[in-house]
Each structure stands twice: as structure tokens, then as C-alpha cells.
Amino acid sequence: MLMKTIPLHLPAEALHPQATACLSCEVRGNALFGVLDEHALGRVHAHIASQEALGDQAIYTAGRPGSAVYTVRRGIVRFERFTEGGARRIVRLAGPGDLIGQEALLGRPYAEEAVACTTVHLCRIPAALVMQMSHLEAQLYGALLVRWQKALEHAEDWVTDLTTGLARRRLLKLLGRIAGFEPTSDLIWLPRREEIGAMLDMSMETASRLVSGLKREGVLELMPPSHARMHRGRWRQALEEMDTY
Amino acid sequence: MLMKTIPLHLPAEALHPQATACLSCEVRGNALFGVLDEHALGRVHAHIASQEALGDQAIYTAGRPGSAVYTVRRGIVRFERFTEGGARRIVRLAGPGDLIGQEALLGRPYAEEAVACTTVHLCRIPAALVMQMSHLEAQLYGALLVRWQKALEHAEDWVTDLTTGLARRRLLKLLGRIAGFEPTSDLIWLPRREEIGAMLDMSMETASRLVSGLKREGVLELMPPSHARMHRGRWRQALEEMDTY
DNA sequence: CGAGCCGTTGAGGGGATTCAAGCTCAGTGG
DNA sequence: CCACTGAGCTTGAATCCCCTCAACGGCTCG
Incomplete structure (x- = not known):
């Protein structure tokens, strides 16, 4: 895959459109790619799509083979499952800074349906991009593990609290x-x-x-x-x- | 760190005691180190301690800085938390093949208390060992991610079902x-x-x-x-x- | 304006809790 | 040997929390 490296110190007008978005990201500090330095970030932003979902709109659906993970920049996302009796059950919420759809990195279908609660701003990150970066950037792997553990603790907090x-x-x-x-x-x-x-x-x-x-x-x-x-x-x-x- | 590599084709009597245990492990196929080949396995088994916990005995306690993860070989383990009102809540069960205490790999304290339900056979794996192996064996990282995702799905299944x-x-x-x-x-x-x-x-x-x-x-x-x-x-x-x- | 969705409120019933008493059984000590 | 004890389990009765069924009001939209 060929891509152009864009120096990040250029004036904003000269940047790739997505680079501007990444630099001014509301959650850059705790987002997945927050661990990358500016040089590494320069190589990836062209592949990351900023996207928006309105309330009650599905971000991905259960069972679909996943090809991307998403960082939540703004808004609230809910995860829905169904009991065998057919009752809907919301099993977790995700908010700004959270990484959702990690199953995709394992080549697995999404385990549940992710739906926007409010208007949601997302970064869509192709799974292939993360996996290829992972070989280069050991830190990225560490960041992934941290996020996975965070999601797990959220799920268990949910049980104790809710x-x-x-x-x-x-x-x-x-x-x-x-x-x-x-x-x-x-x-x-x-x-x-x-x-x-x-x-x-x-x-x-x-x-x-x-x-x-x-x-x-x-x-x-x-x-x-x-x-x-x-x-x-x-x-x-x-x-x-x-x-x- | 210096350690002796033991060829795995030697007669059992000549093997490091733990090597024998690893080779005949009940869950070797789906345990964390199951992804390693025999050569790699030969380098690690000396550092893995087989251990046993009786019913109601704690394997680790919440808040303690974690220095090891454990693979459950046999028996059932429960995870306990407490609500602010002081009520005990069991938030998840783990069984043979499950990896528990992953927080330790992130240098974090254990998030909850892990207690044996039945007599439990465990492999205690020092966190440092996994982290150092991870740099060498990319597959091991993948296996870790799979286990983390599995734990997450268990936790969400728990909400929907229980x-x-x-x-x-x-x-x-x-x-x-x-x-x-x-x-x-x-x-x-x-x-x-x-x-x-x-x-x-x-x-x-x-x-x-x-x-x-x-x-x-x-x-x-x-x-x-x-x-x-x-x-x-x-x-x-x-x-x-x-x-x- | 009627249709439809969401939210509110009431009445009645049922499932779960709390309080309480009695049971079984292993362990202890007289 | 047997009473005594305490922990875990069972069962009953009264209460209460929450569910179901139902009617109604506000709101948007065709």
C-alpha cells in the first residue's frame, strides 16, 4: 500500500483533510492512536474516515463480519442484545474515547448491535490498518490491550451497578x-x-x-x-x- | 535471564518436571501458550508454576498489584465484587481454558477478587514472562487479544442471560x-x-x-x-x- | 383531524423479599 | 454414646416491589 507522508508542521491548508481533523480531535489524548507519535500518525490519517450517526441509527449490526473498529469522539453508543425470549437488552454504553467493535481485529463478526443514542461522531478505522500497524508499533498493541481491559471492566461494572x-x-x-x-x-x-x-x-x-x-x-x-x-x-x-x- | 533449553523428545524422566505437566495438560489446545510451538514452549515451562486452590480459597484479591496471570486447567473460578451498599455480587465465572487476571499484563491491580468454587488447578504465568515473550512471538499477542475478547463476551452474555x-x-x-x-x-x-x-x-x-x-x-x-x-x-x-x- | 408514538398514571395481581421458625448434618466435648 | 452447637438449607406467612393490563394526554406528522 502506497501513501504520502505529510509533514505535520505545514500550515493547516496544506494538510490532508483528515489530518486536520485528527490534530484537532476532541479525544486525541485518550484515543487509540493517541499513543502514536506525529510521524506515525501522518501515515494513517488518510485511511481513517470521520463519520456521524444520528440517534437510533445502527453503527454496526450483530453477526456482520467486521472490517473496522471505531473510536467514539462524541456522543453515546449503546450495545444491544436479545434474550432467547426475544426481549431486547442493552448490555453496555460507550462514550467519548471508547473503542468499539474490537472483534473486527480478530476477524470475528460483531458480537452485538451498536446503536447511536445521541448524535455520535466516530472515527472509522479499518481493521487491516490496525493489524498492519501493530507489527510496526509495539505501543499500539499495548494500547489495544488497555482498551480491551477497559471494556471488560465496564461490562463488569455494569453488572454490579445496574x-x-x-x-x-x-x-x-x-x-x-x-x-x-x-x-x-x-x-x-x-x-x-x-x-x-x-x-x-x-x-x-x-x-x-x-x-x-x-x-x-x-x-x-x-x-x-x-x-x-x-x-x-x-x-x-x-x-x-x-x-x- | 538465563535458562536451559530442554529438547522435548527426551524421555519423560529426563524432562524438567513442569515440561511433563505442560505436555500432558488437559487444556493445552486452547490455553494461552497453546499457540506456541514445542521449541518456544520449551523455553517457558520452567517459569510456569502449577498450583492448586481449594474451594472458597482466593486466587488473587481485588486491588492487589498483579504480577501474574493464570490459566484455569480444571475447576470453576468466580469473580466477586461489592456494591457500595456492601452486598456481594458475583459478576462472572471462568472455567477450564480461560485466562484470568489479565489486568496484570497491563501493570494494573486486579479489578476484582477471584475465588475458587471447586478445587481448581491453575498455571501461574508471571506477567513479565508473557510481556517478554510477546516481543518475540507475534502469535502470542493475537492469542491474548482473542482471550480478552472472549472474557468480554462472557461478561455481556452474563448480563443478557443471568x-x-x-x-x-x-x-x-x-x-x-x-x-x-x-x-x-x-x-x-x-x-x-x-x-x-x-x-x-x-x-x-x-x-x-x-x-x-x-x-x-x-x-x-x-x-x-x-x-x-x-x-x-x-x-x-x-x-x-x-x-x- | 385522525393515526401513531411516547409518556403518564391507576388498579390489581404476582413474584420476590423479609422475618421467622424448624430442619439436617457434621463436628465437638462432656 | 449423646447432647450441644453452628452452619447451611428449607419452609411458612406477611409485606412490598414491580409487572401487566388499561385508559388517557400530549405531541408530531401525514
């Missing part, structure tokens, strides 16, 4: 997790009631009742569609009250 | 999973009721009622302590009855 105890506690935990994706603002993405149900294994009516309750208590201020303002102080207090019992 | 729906369905799913560790026999490990509770987020009384129910229906025949004979046909039938509703 499937344990009373419905109200699980909802509060979920809100904390979503708010963590938006640390600077208190305007958060609020899933549809049916989605909350799929994440926390409760009916959408229960989700609705609990959300309404939090609204009455001043923890949430609903801002339809799919958004809310969260009072972090009251949120923390509500959670502590649950955990003491 | 935290969804009625308590009876979750218990049946758990039994299927445990029976999967012992494909050739119908004598399975049956956790204590309190442990079942920690895996499926139910009280130990509920677990007891359900187990008793399955006993009455002839799905299980209890063989204390901590064992049972499972009638796989009736198990499958019971599960299908749940999933149709």
Missing part, C-alpha cells in the same frame, strides 16, 4: 453513568423509558414512574426530547439514601 | 452455564444458596425455593455437599417452557 438492588437505585446509578459522559454540563441525555427498561431490566411503566418521581423531587428537570437537567447534589443525596438501606 | 427475567429462568440459565464446564458428566457443581443469590441478584431463600422446586420436578438430584446430578433433558424442557412466555 442489575443489583431496587429499581430506583439502578436508575440513579444509570443517571450517574450517563452524566459521567458529560462532565462539564448538567444537561444530560435521558433515554426513552423503554430504553431505560432495556438497560435496567424493568418495565417501561416502572421507568416512567421512577423518572416522574425524580422530577417531583427536583433531581431531574425534563427537557424533551430525550434530555434532562440533573441536579447533581440532589442526585448524590438520593443515591446515598438508597445505599444506607 | 440478570434478565424471572428468577426461575435465571437459575436455569446459570445451571446450563455450570453444566457447560462439565460436558461429559451430569454431575455438576451446585453453588451454595447464598452464592446463587450473589450471582443472580436474589435472596438465598428464593434460591433455595427454586432449587427445591427443580428437585421435585426431577431436574436436579441433590448430592451434598455442593454437587448435584442434572437431568439435561428435563432442564432443557423447563427452560423452553419459560422462554415461550
Whole structure:
């Protein structure tokens, strides 16, 4: 494969369009290719496509042979699976800086469906590119392992936090997790009631009742569609009250 | 580091003690070092310690800086976490062929506590050994990635199967999973009721009622302590009855 | 304006929890 | 030998959390 190396100190106008995007990336520090130096980065950005997905749009679907991994730059992505009874279950969320679809690097089909929750900005990275880089850059392999372990710990955190105890506690935990994706603002993405149900294994009516309750208590201020303002102080207090019992 | 290379075609008596163990390993085909050829294997086995853990004995504890990963050769291992309320939650099981404690390869402390459920046979593999081998054997890196992805999928399967729906369905799913560790026999490990509770987020009384129910229906025949004979046909039938509703 | 989706709220029922008592069984010591 | 003990398990009764079924309101869109 032949590609032109572009010195990164040239003025922005002279850069490959994607190079500009990579340099100003919101998550460059903790993205997969963040471990690469500028020289190495110069060789890859032409192959990385910036792409966008609107809410409820699938990024990839379960079972499809994967040819790329994605870095989430902005927004929230959910992973969906189905029980044998046909019930939808959301098993994990991913946010800015997370790497999704790693199965593709092993030549495996995607294990679940990845769907955008909010508008999502992604970098599509061809699996072949990563695998060929890996032979050259030992650091990249290390970064991959770190990301895989992070995904694993997220999955286990999900079990401890979001499937344990009373419905109200699980909802509060979920809100904390979503708010963590938006640390600077208190305007958060609020899933549809049916989605909350799929994440926390409760009916959408229960989700609705609990959300309404939090609204009455001043923890949430609903801002339809799919958004809310969260009072972090009251949120923390509500959670502590649950955990003491 | 200096070590003697031992030709693997020598009679067993002349081999390094651990070499004999490695060659006759029950899970060599799908263990981490299974990707290595005999020559490479000859260089490592002296550093791998075979070890054994009895039921309820910790293999490693959460937060401890990890210096080794382990391959499970025999038995079942559980991973334990605690919710902020202090409730114990078992978040995953590992069985023969599984690699546990991968965090150690990243220089991270263990993320949770690993405890033997049954008597467990392990290979303790120093993290430093894997990391130094990795530079030499590209295949080993690939095998590592596969294992990490497998652990991730296990964790997500756990959410879809074991935290969804009625308590009876979750218990049946758990039994299927445990029976999967012992494909050739119908004598399975049956956790204590309190442990079942920690895996499926139910009280130990509920677990007891359900187990008793399955006993009455002839799905299980209890063989204390901590064992049972499972009638796989009736198990499958019971599960299908749940999933149709 | 009617259709359809999402969300809310109520009523009734059922599954799971909690509290509690009694059981089995291995181990201990009189 | 047998009472005593304690851990694990079982079972019952009352309570409660959550589900299901249902009706209704707000909103967008054809």
C-alpha cells in the first residue's frame, strides 16, 4: 500500500483533510492512536474516515463480519442484545474515547448491535490498518490491550451497578453513568423509558414512574426530547439514601 | 535471564518436571501458550508454576498489584465484587481454558477478587514472562487479544442471560452455564444458596425455593455437599417452557 | 383531524423479599 | 454414646416491589 507522508508542521491548508481533523480531535489524548507519535500518525490519517450517526441509527449490526473498529469522539453508543425470549437488552454504553467493535481485529463478526443514542461522531478505522500497524508499533498493541481491559471492566461494572438492588437505585446509578459522559454540563441525555427498561431490566411503566418521581423531587428537570437537567447534589443525596438501606 | 533449553523428545524422566505437566495438560489446545510451538514452549515451562486452590480459597484479591496471570486447567473460578451498599455480587465465572487476571499484563491491580468454587488447578504465568515473550512471538499477542475478547463476551452474555427475567429462568440459565464446564458428566457443581443469590441478584431463600422446586420436578438430584446430578433433558424442557412466555 | 408514538398514571395481581421458625448434618466435648 | 452447637438449607406467612393490563394526554406528522 502506497501513501504520502505529510509533514505535520505545514500550515493547516496544506494538510490532508483528515489530518486536520485528527490534530484537532476532541479525544486525541485518550484515543487509540493517541499513543502514536506525529510521524506515525501522518501515515494513517488518510485511511481513517470521520463519520456521524444520528440517534437510533445502527453503527454496526450483530453477526456482520467486521472490517473496522471505531473510536467514539462524541456522543453515546449503546450495545444491544436479545434474550432467547426475544426481549431486547442493552448490555453496555460507550462514550467519548471508547473503542468499539474490537472483534473486527480478530476477524470475528460483531458480537452485538451498536446503536447511536445521541448524535455520535466516530472515527472509522479499518481493521487491516490496525493489524498492519501493530507489527510496526509495539505501543499500539499495548494500547489495544488497555482498551480491551477497559471494556471488560465496564461490562463488569455494569453488572454490579445496574442489575443489583431496587429499581430506583439502578436508575440513579444509570443517571450517574450517563452524566459521567458529560462532565462539564448538567444537561444530560435521558433515554426513552423503554430504553431505560432495556438497560435496567424493568418495565417501561416502572421507568416512567421512577423518572416522574425524580422530577417531583427536583433531581431531574425534563427537557424533551430525550434530555434532562440533573441536579447533581440532589442526585448524590438520593443515591446515598438508597445505599444506607 | 538465563535458562536451559530442554529438547522435548527426551524421555519423560529426563524432562524438567513442569515440561511433563505442560505436555500432558488437559487444556493445552486452547490455553494461552497453546499457540506456541514445542521449541518456544520449551523455553517457558520452567517459569510456569502449577498450583492448586481449594474451594472458597482466593486466587488473587481485588486491588492487589498483579504480577501474574493464570490459566484455569480444571475447576470453576468466580469473580466477586461489592456494591457500595456492601452486598456481594458475583459478576462472572471462568472455567477450564480461560485466562484470568489479565489486568496484570497491563501493570494494573486486579479489578476484582477471584475465588475458587471447586478445587481448581491453575498455571501461574508471571506477567513479565508473557510481556517478554510477546516481543518475540507475534502469535502470542493475537492469542491474548482473542482471550480478552472472549472474557468480554462472557461478561455481556452474563448480563443478557443471568440478570434478565424471572428468577426461575435465571437459575436455569446459570445451571446450563455450570453444566457447560462439565460436558461429559451430569454431575455438576451446585453453588451454595447464598452464592446463587450473589450471582443472580436474589435472596438465598428464593434460591433455595427454586432449587427445591427443580428437585421435585426431577431436574436436579441433590448430592451434598455442593454437587448435584442434572437431568439435561428435563432442564432443557423447563427452560423452553419459560422462554415461550 | 385522525393515526401513531411516547409518556403518564391507576388498579390489581404476582413474584420476590423479609422475618421467622424448624430442619439436617457434621463436628465437638462432656 | 449423646447432647450441644453452628452452619447451611428449607419452609411458612406477611409485606412490598414491580409487572401487566388499561385508559388517557400530549405531541408530531401525514
